Amino acid sequence: RKEVEQDPGPFNVPEGATVAFNCTYSNSASQSFFxxxxxxxxxxxxxxxxxxxxxxxxxFTAQLNRxxxxxxxxxxxxxxxxxxxxxxxVNLNTGKLIFGQGTTLQVKP
Amino acid sequence: xxxxxxxxxxxxxxxGKYVELRCDPISGHTALYWYRQxxxxxxxxxxxxxxxxxxxxxxxxxxxxxxxxxEGSVSTLKIQRTxxxxxxxxxxxxxxxxxxxxxxxxxxxxxxxxx
Numbered sequence: 001r002k003e004v005e006q007d008p009g010p011f012n013v014p015e016g017a018t019v020a021f022n023c024t025y026s027n028s029a030s031q032s033f034f035x036x037x038x039x040x041x042x043x044x045x046x047x048x049x050x051x052x053x054x055x056x057x058x059x060f061t062a063q064l065n066r067x068x069x070x071x072x073x074x075x076x077x078x079x080x081x082x083x084x085x086x087x088x089x090v091n092l093n094t095g096k097l098i099f100g101q102g103t104t105l106q107v108k109p
Numbered sequence: 110x111x112x113x114x115x116x117x118x119x120x121x122x123x124x125g126k127y128v129e130l131r132c133d134p135i136s137g138h139t140a141l142y143w144y145r146q147x148x149x150x151x152x153x154x155x156x157x158x159x160x161x162x163x164x165x166x167x168x169x170x171x172x173x174x175x176x177x178x179x180e181g182s183v184s185t186l187k188i189q190r191t192x193x194x195x196x197x198x199x200x201x202x203x204x205x206x207x208x209x210x211x212x213x214x215x216x217x218x219x220x221x222x223x224x
Contacts, residue, residue, distance in 0.1 A: 008149070034212060043200060043215035044152065087151050089213075096165045097142055097202075097213055099151040 001026055004090050006100035014108055017078045021103045023088030024070045033064055033071045036087040038102065044087055047073075078107045111135060113216035115201050121222045122191055130186040130219045134203030141184050142213060143176055144200040152200055158184060159206075191223045 006023045013019050025033075033050035048055065050062040050071050061074040071088055085102040092098065114133040122128050134141050139160050144152035154168040161181045169175070173191075178184040188195055198220050202213040 004151075006151075043217050045215070046212040049212065094165060095140060095159060096154065096157055096167075097204075098154055099144070101151040 004100040010104040020074045025090045030090045032091040034089040038085045115216035132184045132201030138203035140204040142202040146198045
């Protein structure tokens with residue numbers, strides 16, 4: 001089993017739609033959690049950190065469920081510019097930072 | 110620039126040759142990570158440095174791969190006897206310190222092609 005798993009998609013949604021991605025992790029000692037965005041042929045960039053209480057940044061909401069060992073990302077009112085690959089990342093208590101395969105989102109006009 | 114810098118940006122080498130990939134992290138960042146990314150995949154963990162020492166090298170695929178960070182800043186990933194399967198984008202990231210809630214910042218990567 002992979003340490004961090006994501007549905008690769010692609011998720012094809014119309015502009016204005018709400019879309020949600022999940023990411024599961026296997027190590028219960030995982031300490032911190034992140035969502036990164038990666039555009040084609042570019043490096044990953046942090047979208048948001050994921051806190052235990054959940055956090056929101058504009059149209060983006062991240063949630064953590066430690067009991068079920070998954071994190072989620074919700075995007076509301078999707079824009080064309082949201083089209084990208086979304087990577088979840090898990091930082092183990094050893095400092096090792098592991099990424100999932102990524103979920104591809106295509107927002108269509 | 111204050112970001113993570115990787116050189117070269119592209120490297121084409123012949124099968125069997127030796128290559129070195131360089132990473133200049135953000136100044137003051139103690140944690141440095143190397144990843145390998147193939148098309149359609151997420152970054153695959155290779156090795157993580159905390160200061161000068163390799164805190165976790167469990168992702169290095171075999172003994173042809175080696176990485177150093179002698180002064181706790183610049184790191185070099187070394188690949189011996191390259192194989193076509195080594196072709197990928199090699200990403201470096203740095204973080205103020207490993208193991209915490211702070212993000213890792215990526216360089217733009219080195220695209221390695223083994224022909």
